[in-house]
Amino acid sequence: MVDLSVDIAGMRLKNPVMPASGTFSEDLAELFDIECLGAHVTKTITRGRRDGNPTPRVCEVDGSMLNSIGIPSKGVADFLKKTVPFYRAYDTPLVASISGNTTEEFATLCREVTVEGVDAIEVNVSCPNIEEDGKAFAIRPSSTYAVMRELRKATHLPLWAKLTPNTGETSEVARAAEEGGADALVVANTLLAMAIDVRTRRPKLGNLMGGLSGPSLKPIALRMAYQCAKATRIPVIGCGGIATSDDVLEFLIAGATAVQVGTATFINPTAMVTIIADLERRLEVERIASVRDLIGTVADGEQKAAVVFMEAAP
Amino acid sequence: MVDLSVDIAGMRLKNPVMPASGTFSEDLAELFDIECLGAHVTKTITRGRRDGNPTPRVCEVDGSMLNSIGIPSKGVADFLKKTVPFYRAYDTPLVASISGNTTEEFATLCREVTVEGVDAIEVNVSCPNIEEDGKAFAIRPSSTYAVMRELRKATHLPLWAKLTPNTGETSEVARAAEEGGADALVVANTLLAMAIDVRTRRPKLGNLMGGLSGPSLKPIALRMAYQCAKATRIPVIGCGGIATSDDVLEFLIAGATAVQVGTATFINPTAMVTIIADLERRLEVERIASVRDLIGTVADGEQKAAVVFMEAAP
Amino acid sequence: MMGTLTSLSTVRAKARPPSVFERDLSVVFNEPVNGEYVRLALAAPSHLLERCRAGQFFHLLCPASGEDKPYLRRPMSIYGFFPKQGELHFLYKVTGAGTRALSKLCTGDSLNVLGPLGVGFRIEDDWRNLVLVARGVGLATLAPLALEARNRGRHLTAICSARSHDVLMSLDYFAEMGAEIITVTDADGTSEMGNVEKIIKRLVAGRGVDAFYTCGSNRMLTLLQALGQRYHIPGETALEQQMACGLGMCHCCVRPFRKAGALVQLRVCREGPVFDLQEAMPW
């Protein structure tokens, strides 16, 4: 028997595989017993109601997808009334993903979702900070630190900061999140991208731009997960293009403690079930007692010293 | 007859298709007559000799590739003695790509390659700036502006600034390059990424990290090309994952004036020849008189006003 | 975490058997119907077929084929479900990478399907006389309604519209199901809205109409909405939208609907693809 369990900032997960925010909901319980997952992560909510972006909200690009959903939300009241009770039927920890456009709104929501039944809060700091120039909090270390510090005051629950790949300062942002009080980092959200229908000359997304997710994102998210694991002492949860147990191993070896599976679930709704089973089998075959023995075991030898330099000169 | 010619800062190209730096060399002339290309762009050189990075320098990722060549260079003397004369046998304009780790070194090299036979200089500002923290010049607007201003003083030739996707401030960096004196923008270089062999637990690249290029990069580079075209008044040369005439149309419609083809040439060495022929046929069929009629014709309607906001909330 | 505390008060979704299936099914045939449309039959187990309803859809994992490498699944209406023969049918138009790849499937090949998904057509107990108005690929979605109508002993009139007679599909299918068929075409000039309106008014005046069904044409939708309001006849329409998950998780597939004076965004894959005729918005 191999041990798949991992520890994220004091929270024990029975295995390191959980869904990514926005790619999972109660609906998936119609396909399989979602109790098998390491955690349940809900779609990001905002305090008030929001409709989200114009359609089309999704388009396909070479082997991956773009989305511009735009965080439609029924608001915090609906979340507390319907979503939290649904997941209380499960032993699996519940992670609530939240977002806000100002620090105050963000912190208030953080306080509001600090309720029984919620085990950790994932803060989607990849959303725009309208108090500055509209760029996402997590694009800059300074705004990351500022918002995390306020969120930290708002809850006693573990805080997971979800970072964005739309930055040139991944390590610095990771450190700022840690210093601001994050208990873990989720690495990463989607990458800003675009596609145009050359026949109609119209953007393929109603919102003009959207976020790239799926296999194309994997090597970028893996690089970020590695950087974050090196830059901080808090656990990193890898996310981006993960679709197989090999992908999970790659992230664990790079330094991630757990992973989130997003787009792969759209292609194979039972992807996470398969991944967990394959992971267990792989560890048995390779006689690895615990999945924790893999974390951060990348043979980066002499190379790791030069990471910053490398960042700039591929 | 359709007109494929475009104008980049006063330089007439017979068509908008040219190779991307580092993915083209004299060797390709063994396969087809490279006179058919819009321009010839050489591999980035540094002033002195450099060996480049440890091997393996390339690996495959899902439908794309990573490289960590690291700008090996025979130095400027060899470039002037061998490379420039080779291309003087062609009428096609020659674009010399250069790089330096300090502003001074960069500017000196810029002066040195300002010779007869070189028609424009592409400045690879995606290389590390060792005078600051080792991050690429083009990650921040301030360092982009600073280096461009010095390069501008060093030459009378058109200066093309080649930007990096490893930034959260594409529009700002583009504007900084324009203000610093760039005559055109090449958008973009490779995106920092990583891959690990899960069997050996070793990074797949000898340099640990490397740059993502190929189809996965396309939606990101397209978004950047659109942002740069909106943010500045200088021509944008799109680059990233372009492999077909449809890809070229997508970039032109997004606002690019010309394009560079990189990795696609590794897969199909005659890709550029095919693209140019297909482009001509497409224009004929759709009765578009000039390729210039396509530039920036994306139907972005009311959406474009909200670009900054969108950047952060896919 | 709080499991023991709350499991008494909430019915755990996990206790229920799966109501949606993800399965590899084998191709029975995959044959062109005319130059544009292809009919695909898959061998399916009866427990899956028994869950199918007219108006529901499956999300198909189209395999890569040559240059075509579709990534996302493709939504496709159930064209027919036959528990006795053990067959699930689709009728699709070859438009892009996904359907092109689909059209390359040969007998015996396997295809991964996810479904049945979404909410199908309603047939209220007192709806005796049904009228469907279909055009183009909308036929694929409406056809199984004829099957259900027959099974439940309702009278169905199918008004089938097309560019010309040779691309009019499914007439045999409707005939077999005992539906009354009225064909209109662009070639004849019979498909224009004024004429269709006349035909429907005649039906209303004749045996009467208890419900309208439509799919695939904006102009038909607008016409039926007007006639429905005028004669107080309820109805339903099936709608399309780009999808990612097909299961209700991603919120990609929303469309706006008029509900109690306000516009609400509903998911085509979950609250639809069949919606109330009057609540739907022309696009």
Next chain:
Amino acid sequence: MMGTLTSLSTVRAKARPPSVFERDLSVVFNEPVNGEYVRLALAAPSHLLERCRAGQFFHLLCPASGEDKPYLRRPMSIYGFFPKQGELHFLYKVTGAGTRALSKLCTGDSLNVLGPLGVGFRIEDDWRNLVLVARGVGLATLAPLALEARNRGRHLTAICSARSHDVLMSLDYFAEMGAEIITVTDADGTSEMGNVEKIIKRLVAGRGVDAFYTCGSNRMLTLLQALGQRYHIPGETALEQQMACGLGMCHCCVRPFRKAGALVQLRVCREGPVFDLQEAMPW
């Protein structure tokens, strides 16, 4: 731009006919040789085959197949080139996505190849007695040397090493080319370096050796380097490296070589894949 000025002084590369071909070739056969290796024959035009030399390679665009979607081309040594039959042969080991996809090709399928690429083996005019030492997939690279040796009337001794007799390949091929064959295996204990050294020393003492050739084994390379230095026998080795372009453009495929006391980086695809025995570095 400066064309008119300079075109007189420089020979334009574009004036020359292409020396490298990118072509779709059709599969004649693609058959397993043993559990690990597959032999592939492609129908090729003679003008292409006439440009081939032993030691050169082709860059193959392996088609997607099922889950395997190789993106980059895969380098593969020429195993045989037969202008009269119009065939180009490869011998490959199934290792990953690319070669797995390759192994699925059927007779009549088409495969896009790029080549011939790189620099092949030298056979100087005064090299009469050639010795090749091959192991594993190195055989694929060295085999056509036997063809060239026969064509040029040289004597070739092929020392073939393998795990066991049943995975020893190409013996027939060598025999057909009139080569003298010496086999050594791990199973027999004959493949260890001490024994191979003894065999080579016997050849040196006997009819003499004018050149060594090897590929695919670090230990063999080291041994031949030592023997070459001791007896002043020149030699060549073929090397491998990860490649992208295969044409010399990308500088992915470099390896370090000893040249005039310094280490220089040379491109395996361009300056190689065949290099001077003494300049090569064991890896």
